Amino acid sequence: xxxxxxxxxPKISSLLAARQVPENLWIKCPETGEMVFHKDLxxxxxxxxxxxxxxRIRAKDRLGHFFDDGAYELVDLPTAAVDPxxxxxxxxxxxxxxxNRAKAEMDDSVLVAKGAIEALPIVAxxxxxxxxxxxxxxxxxxxxxKGFETAxxxxxxxxxxxxxxxxxxxxxxxxxxxxxxxxxxxxMLKEAGLPYIVVxxxxxxxxxxxxxxxxxxxxxxxxxxxIGFAGARVIEQxxxxxxxxxxxxxxxxxxxxxxxxxVPRHQLKGRIATLLKLLMKAPAQDDGGLADGAAGxxxxxPSETDGEKDKPEDAERPPVV
Amino acid sequence: MHNxxxxxxxxxxxxxxxxxxxxxxxxxDAVDVHDEVERLEKRSRDALEDLYKKLTPWQKTQVARHxxxxxxxxxxxxxxxxxxxxxxxxxxxxxxxxxxxxGRFDGQSVAVIGQEKGSDTQxxxxxxxxxARPEGYRKAVRIMELAERFQIPVLTLVDTAxxxxxxxxxxxxxxxxxxxxxxxxxxxxxxxxxxxxxxxGSGGAMAIAAANRVLMMEHAIYNVIAPEAxxxxxxxxxxxxxxxxxAMKMTAQDLMxxxxxxxxxxxxxxxxxxxxxxxxxxxxxxxxxxxxxxxxLEGSALKRQRREKFLAIGRNL
Numbered sequence: 185x186x187x188x189x190x191x192x193x194p195k196i197s198s199l200l201a202a203r204q205v206p207e208n209l210w211i212k213c214p215e216t217g218e219m220v221f222h223k224d225l226x227x228x229x230x231x232x233x234x235x236x237x238x239x240r241i242r243a244k245d246r247l248g249h250f251f252d253d254g255a256y257e258l259v260d261l262p263t264a265a266v267d268p269x270x271x272x273x274x275x276x277x278x279x280x281x282x283x284n285r286a287k288a289e290m291d292d293s294v295l296v297a298k299g300a301i302e303a304l305p306i307v308a309x310x311x312x313x314x315x316x317x318x319x320x321x322x323x324x325x326x327x328x329x330k331g332f333e334t335a336x337x338x339x340x341x342x343x344x345x346x347x348x349x350x351x352x353x354x355x356x357x358x359x360x361x362x363x364x365x366x367x368x369x370x371x372m373l374k375e376a377g378l379p380y381i382v383v384x385x386x387x388x389x390x391x392x393x394x395x396x397x398x399x400x401x402x403x404x405x406x407x408x409x410x411i412g413f414a415g416a417r418v419i420e421q422x423x424x425x426x427x428x429x430x431x432x433x434x435x436x437x438x439x440x441x442x443x444x445x446x447v448p449r450h451q452l453k454g455r456i457a458t459l460l461k462l463l464m465k466a467p468a469q470d471d472g473g474l475a476d477g478a479a480g481x482x483x484x485x486p487s488e489t490d491g492e493k494d495k496p497e498d499a500e501r502p503p504v505v
Numbered sequence: 506m507h508n509x510x511x512x513x514x515x516x517x518x519x520x521x522x523x524x525x526x527x528x529x530x531x532x533x534d535a536v537d538v539h540d541e542v543e544r545l546e547k548r549s550r551d552a553l554e555d556l557y558k559k560l561t562p563w564q565k566t567q568v569a570r571h572x573x574x575x576x577x578x579x580x581x582x583x584x585x586x587x588x589x590x591x592x593x594x595x596x597x598x599x600x601x602x603x604x605x606x607x608g609r610f611d612g613q614s615v616a617v618i619g620q621e622k623g624s625d626t627q628x629x630x631x632x633x634x635x636x637a638r639p640e641g642y643r644k645a646v647r648i649m650e651l652a653e654r655f656q657i658p659v660l661t662l663v664d665t666a667x668x669x670x671x672x673x674x675x676x677x678x679x680x681x682x683x684x685x686x687x688x689x690x691x692x693x694x695x696x697x698x699x700x701x702x703x704x705x706g707s708g709g710a711m712a713i714a715a716a717n718r719v720l721m722m723e724h725a726i727y728n729v730i731a732p733e734a735x736x737x738x739x740x741x742x743x744x745x746x747x748x749x750x751x752a753m754k755m756t757a758q759d760l761m762x763x764x765x766x767x768x769x770x771x772x773x774x775x776x777x778x779x780x781x782x783x784x785x786x787x788x789x790x791x792x793x794x795x796x797x798x799x800x801x802l803e804g805s806a807l808k809r810q811r812r813e814k815f816l817a818i819g820r821n822l
Binding site: 264265268269271272273274322325329351353355356357358359360361363364365367368369370371372389390391393394395396397398399411412413414415418419422423425427428431432440441442 | 668669670671672674675676677678679680681683684685687688690691692707708711712715727728729730734735738739740748749752753754755759760763765811812815816818819820822
């Protein structure tokens with residue numbers, strides 16, 4: 185706080201803030217309370233280095249870490265009708281969308297990318313919780329459908345990273361319709377004989393878990409991720425009982441047979457590549473997948489960096505199309 | 506004697522007066538009240554018509570949940586003969602929130618899957634207020650698969666506030682069970698027709714409503730979330746359910762406008778609870794028409810039609 189915060193006009197101050205804040209931001213580990221420098225978090229894929237706590241990661245960061253050499257091509261996403269309900273609660277939905285677009289720097293909550301992991305071409309669909317809680321509305325539904333369509337058209341396996349509180353309330357019944365729409369695409373991918381891996385990240389709930397996110401051939405969860413249908417608050421209010429420890433956490437779901445494995449973020453790529461190569465009957469790689477993305481031809485734009493480890497640069501990735 | 510909803514008070518008053526008058530008519534000091542009764546009956550009919558012509562979404566919510574509204578068991582009793590209910594998901598339990606089995610509709614074999622809310626304390630508890638657990642959805646899948654094996658069309662009757670939120674339901678994979686049930690609907694190579702008879706709440710309803718034809722009773726509602734739950738998410742205040750009901754566009758008329766449902770089944774004046782036989786018969790006519798339209802299609806065409814229909818939803822709004 186100094187005189188400038190009072191005298192600079194709000195617009196300019198927010199511009200300044202946007203540049204300055206990430207440079208000196210310390211983030212609290214939700215588990216241990218330890219303060220971590222944001223650059224260290226970012227370099228470690230938003231996993232707290234000491235506690236291993238998995239924080240939320242932006243869709244673009246996820247893609248950059250996941251693909252070989254950080255190289256991928258974003259798939260153009262179809263547009264969807266905007267605010268057909270003319271919805272407003274405390275705010276108009278169109279205003280909420282505008283704010284989220286500016287804040288999250290995305291049109292909606294889903295990205296679809298093509299690229300390779302350990303030289304195996306795949307399609308990845310990523311939900312970003314930063315955009316309205318990753319909620320599933322018409323635009324997100326179209327994007328998820330596009331991901332399946334791309335995988336089917338190019339005969340590639342699909343890896344989907346789910347992160348969503350569920351259906352987007354502001355789109356009412358039209359958001360509920362994304363359940364059968366996306367599920368139809370899951371069935372079509374399966375009929376095309378292509379593998380479908382779901383990586384359940386924190387959180388995956390409601391309509392998202394009750395459709396494409398729980399229909400994977402293989403379910404992988406990130407440690408500690410909350411995964412379920414009904415929210416914990418709703419359950420508590422309904423049954424008026426305290427919920428068991430670890431309820432709806434990734435490890436709990438694995439114990440109850442709903443996920444195949446709980447895999448830390450740094451190991452996801454290797455595990456998924458190994459698994460997909462088995463399912464696709466592709467030969468194992470010479471380096472056994474030890475080097476995290478070090479081998480294999482890149483699919484599109486070559487990366488500016490060579491090693492995957494400790495990347496000093498920030499979230500800015502090589503330009504993608 | 507009716508169970509009146511709050512907004513039906515003008516009608517309740519008039520009908521109360523009619524009853525009182527009729528008592529006088531038959532009492533010791535009998536007076537001829539015939540004309541007066543007739544006049545009041547007309548007024549009450551008009552009042553009812555006025556009310557039901559322009560029900561607000563929140564009023565529709567109350568009508569859709571009216572205790573005397575015909576439920577799944579009433580539809581099955583009136584429309585289906587030789588009904589043989591089947592029980593159990595073969596994994597864990599029998600879920601009474603979902604009624605499933607085989608019977609005859611117009612003499613032809615049909616599989617029926619429906620959500621039953623119950624109509625008094627005892628049956629409501631038995632059917633868990635129509636809120637299914639994973640077992641209910643897995644039973645639905647089981648019946649759908651059976652129906653397909655024997656090339657029997659499927660009829661689903663939707664009436665639930667949502668899937669049951671509980672510890673056990675979550676542990677046994679509520680989300681997965683719903684997802685699989687939606688997928689099972691979409692994979693069917695026999696005709697499937699869904700009718701939302703009261704409340705179509707969230708994924709719990711969607712699980713059995715991915716059909717070739719989706720019909721809705723005139724005063725039914727169908728939404729991504731029950732208005733109360735929506736209000737507690739959007740406003741952190743369940744008491745704002747009325748506003749949410751208004752904003753969310755969840756009436757049959759709204760859904761018809763969005764192209765989400767295929768037909769609206771007209772209800773008798775004053776709602777299905779004032780004439781459940783007429784309402785169910787009207788539903789029967791629509792179901793018959795829907796199956797007739799689908800009758801000529803091959804299995805693969807039925808599956809394709811269903812998927813394309815859902816994929817097209819929202820694309821021309």
